[in-house]
Amino acid sequence: MKRIEFHNREREKKEIIDILNSEPSLITFVYGPINSGKTTLINYLIGQLPDVYVPFYVNLRGRFITGYEDFLNVLFEIDEGGAIDNVSDYAQSFLKDLKILSGIPIPLNLFEQIFEKKDKSKDMFRYIERFFSEMPKKRVPVLILDEMQVIGDLKIDGLLIYKLFNFFVRLTKELHLAHVFVITSDSLFIEQVYSEAILSGRSDYLLVDDFDYEQTMDFLDGYGWGEHEKESTWQGVGGKPVFLVKLINAKISGKKIEDVLSSMFIRRTGEITTRLKLVKELGDEMVIGSKHCDVHYEKLVATLKMFVDREKIGMNDVxxxxxxxxxxENILFVDPLTAMIAPQSRLDMLAIREVIRDV
Structure with missing residues (x-):
């Protein structure tokens, strides 16, 4: 299989580099539709960073986190090499030959001490702050948490996520000690975050969207695609990177682009049809705060019908x-900064229109 090269994202790269070149002062939330390339962008930039930056990349994707122990095991990279009590010496020595870390490094004995404490979060935050502050003065910590919404409902003497937000504010706005990036594809999570008073004036938001038309054409040009294939792809799936990669690999393997596009459309249409059918016949509910709310088939259909002749609707329209x-259900995407709702992709929009036509 041919390796797919990183493409473009000049605007987003510049915004992130500008943030890194300034004194840490805000939490940066990187958000966007599912599979729009957020993690790919961050991983690419991590690999390009000058040695002055020390990235700590914590990936919560696919991790089953039900309690504090699970979270600590993801957040920290446990060093079983020996018992070390001096955090300053440890921070200085551990980073000499390392560039990318998949968690906050911690000696096993200190990790076990945190587990023994009643107020684990206080000791966890104290250790991280001390570790960052004791790093060589010419190195700048960059803490990155990917898919942080995984712990959105985790409660440990209150919601853990609010404790983390408070700590991130301390690392950035108060101490100017580390850059903090939070990546998420959950637009309900980003909507919740955007409305939190605790983060007002203490956070910024970077949208990583699907490729636009020109970016999509340029991307496909790099793989020798003809004009008809490029236009068919844009009309069928738009500029969602994961779909473009799927089509590139399909073409390399000898498949016809039109056949793959048709298959993708039929599959997505079937998925949305099935979801609506389940609600119609069996019902469903959403938990909002502490309230259990019924999901109504008729209201879902009415919402989706708004996209028959529009690509976006206002948040207050539904x-x-x-x-x-x-x-x-990853059918729609909410952008709280613009107060607009859109299908997760062009493919979703086309599938919605097909499904609604038959309702």
Whole structure:
């Protein structure tokens, strides 16, 4: 299989580099539709960073986190090499030959001490702050948490995520000690974050969207595609990177682009049809805060019908339960900064229109 090269993203790269070149002062939330290339962008930039930056990349994707122990095991990279009590010496020595770390390094004995404490979060935050502050003065920590919404509902003497936000504010705005990036494809999570008073004036937001038309054409040009194939692809799936990669690999393996596009459309149409059918026949519910809310088939259909002749609608144009349900099912995407709702991709938009036509 041919390796797919990283493409473009000049605007997003510049924004992130500008953030890194300034004193740490804000938490940066990197958000966008599913599979729009957020993690790919961050991983690419991590590999390009000058040695002055020390990235700590914590990936929560696919991790089953039900309690504090699970979270600590993901957040920290445990060093079983020996018992070390001096955090300053450890921070200085550990980073000499390392560039990318998949967690905050911690000696096993200190990790076990944190587990023994009643207020684990206080000791966890104290250790991280001390570790960052004791790093060589010419090195700048960059803490990156990918898919942080995984712990959104985890409670440890209150919601853990609020404790983390408070700590991130301390690392950035108060101490100017580390850059903090939070990556998420969950637009309900980013909507919740955007409305939090605790983050007002203490956070910024970077949208990583699907490729636009020109980016898509340039991307496919790099693989020798003809004009008809490029136009068919744009009309069929738009500029979602994961779909473009799928089509490139399909063409390399000898498949016809039109056949693959047709298959993708039929599959997505079937998925949305099945989801609506289940709600119609069996019902469903959403938990919003502490309230259990019924999901209504008729309201879902009414919401989706708005996209028959529009690509975007306002957040206030749809009831909250239907909005949250369709976002949770990865059919719609909410951008709280613009207060707009859109299908997760052009493929989703076309599938929605096909499904609604038959309802």
């Amino acid at each position: 009831d909250e339960v239907s909005k949250r349900y369709l976002v949770k």
